[in-house]
Amino acid sequence: MNSTPSETRANEHDAQTAAVTVCREDDLLPGEHMVVDIGGREVGVFNVNGRLYGLLSRCPHQQGPLCRGKVSGTLGADAESGWRTTWIHEGEVVTCPWHGLEFHIPTGQCLAYPRTRVRTFDVVVDDGWIKVRP
């Protein structure tokens, strides 16, 4: 299997911060995401409107490759909107490609089962490089 330069760099550890370098900042633009190997675990790295987030790419339902799913928003309704269905969280929701459970990228929270969360990772920019803290 061939690896991209980003995947290769994801295995390089930064000795000072223990962070793992993923790619150049310019290689992950708003609305984009990628899945990288961090210490043997697949982690999704997301740029949501200029903010960076990391999520473990293992769905708690049946261990599906969560972060290989589509990023979008979702339908929601609450008392504030008079229980009218509205489109919310645009660009902040990843949908598991296996059975469709949706997760809020910034928090890792499952939208259908709010007590269920996916592990999150800190993602930082260091001298123009995006890095994930394992």
Ligand code: FES
């Ligand atoms: S494995 Fe993700 S929804 Fe089933």
